Every structure is written in C-alpha cells, then in structure tokens.
Amino acid sequence: MTNQMRSWKYGTALRRPVTVALLIAILTACVSTQAGAASRDTTAGTPGVMVTTYEAVNIRQTPWSTSKLLGSYPANATMLGFCWAHGEPISDNGVVNNDIWVSTGVLNGVKSYFISAVYLKGDSLGGMPVGAQCP
Structure with a gap:
C-alpha cells in the first residue's frame, strides 16, 4: 500500500469520529443554551x-x-x-x-x-x- 493510499484510508477513518464528536458537541451546546435561556426567561x-x-x-x-x-x-x-x-x-x-x-x-x-x-x-x-x- 502506498503512503498516499494509507493516508487517505486512515484520514477518512479518523475524520468520521472527529466529525461525529464535533456534531455532538455542537448539538449539546445548542440544547444547553436553549435550556439555559428557557430557565432564565420565566415569569x-x-x-x-x-x-x-x-x-x-x-x-x-x-x-x-x-x-x-x-x-x-x-x-x-x-x-x-x-x-x-x-x-x-x-x-x-x-x-x-x-x-x-x-x-x-x-x-x-x-x-x-x-x-x-x-x-x-x-x-x-x-x-x-x-x-x-x-x-
């Protein structure tokens, strides 16, 4: 296997978990922000x-x-x-x-x-x- 093929293979394999982790972090932050805003803005x-x-x-x-x-x-x-x-x-x-x-x-x-x-x-x-x- 060439270095270029190895780089592509492992680069893709590493990008998916990083992308998923990043999406989870963003969604968690959004939900936390909305929950925080809701709890601060009450009557x-x-x-x-x-x-x-x-x-x-x-x-x-x-x-x-x-x-x-x-x-x-x-x-x-x-x-x-x-x-x-x-x-x-x-x-x-x-x-x-x-x-x-x-x-x-x-x-x-x-x-x-x-x-x-x-x-x-x-x-x-x-x-x-x-x-x-x-x-």
Missing part, C-alpha cells in the same frame, strides 16, 4: 410547565387567532409553557369560549408563540398553574 418565579397538544394547533404571535401565524405544533407534541394569558375566546372540540392562551416561546424579548389552551391536554389553563399568568 414571576414560575419555571414553566410541560404542556402537550391533543391535536395540531397553530402558533400565534399574540393570543389572538388574527395575529401573525408563527407555525404549528402537531398532535401530541410536548413543549415548555412559560405562562398563560387572556386573549381571544376560542370555541372548538366541545369547549365554549375559552380565552386562555399559553406562551411557548419568546420573540424579541416578549412572551410569544401562543397556542390556545383549547388544544392542550389538561384543564382550562392547558395544564398551566393558576399563578403562571403572563405579566
């Missing part, structure tokens, strides 16, 4: 609560169905709910006029990424504590 001492959708739900910038659509969560998705707010009353799935919306993110330093509690598993607050109202 009135409430660390947030995991909430789960029971069907697909639109994500809105504010707690109104007419506000900017930011995306959607699929059915049975679990995410961190920061706080809840009163907004547009929603009637769907046998629920009449529930005006509770749960913030699942921050946009430009403001609680955002709202989803109607009508589409969350749990009680009328979507499983959020009573004291976790958004400021």
Whole structure:
C-alpha cells in the first residue's frame, strides 16, 4: 500500500469520529443554551410547565387567532409553557369560549408563540398553574 493510499484510508477513518464528536458537541451546546435561556426567561418565579397538544394547533404571535401565524405544533407534541394569558375566546372540540392562551416561546424579548389552551391536554389553563399568568 502506498503512503498516499494509507493516508487517505486512515484520514477518512479518523475524520468520521472527529466529525461525529464535533456534531455532538455542537448539538449539546445548542440544547444547553436553549435550556439555559428557557430557565432564565420565566415569569414571576414560575419555571414553566410541560404542556402537550391533543391535536395540531397553530402558533400565534399574540393570543389572538388574527395575529401573525408563527407555525404549528402537531398532535401530541410536548413543549415548555412559560405562562398563560387572556386573549381571544376560542370555541372548538366541545369547549365554549375559552380565552386562555399559553406562551411557548419568546420573540424579541416578549412572551410569544401562543397556542390556545383549547388544544392542550389538561384543564382550562392547558395544564398551566393558576399563578403562571403572563405579566
């Protein structure tokens, strides 16, 4: 085997583990940063609560169905709910006029990424504590 072939063979073999290790380090850093940001950006001492959708739900910038659509969560998705707010009353799935919306993110330093509690598993607050109202 020539030196060039040996270099290529072992160089490739070493690049894969290094690449995988680098990707793992980057992903770990991203997850840690997001978790750290989430834990620092809470409301009135409430660390947030995991909430789960029971069907697909639109994500809105504010707690109104007419506000900017930011995306959607699929059915049975679990995410961190920061706080809840009163907004547009929603009637769907046998629920009449529930005006509770749960913030699942921050946009430009403001609680955002709202989803109607009508589409969350749990009680009328979507499983959020009573004291976790958004400021």
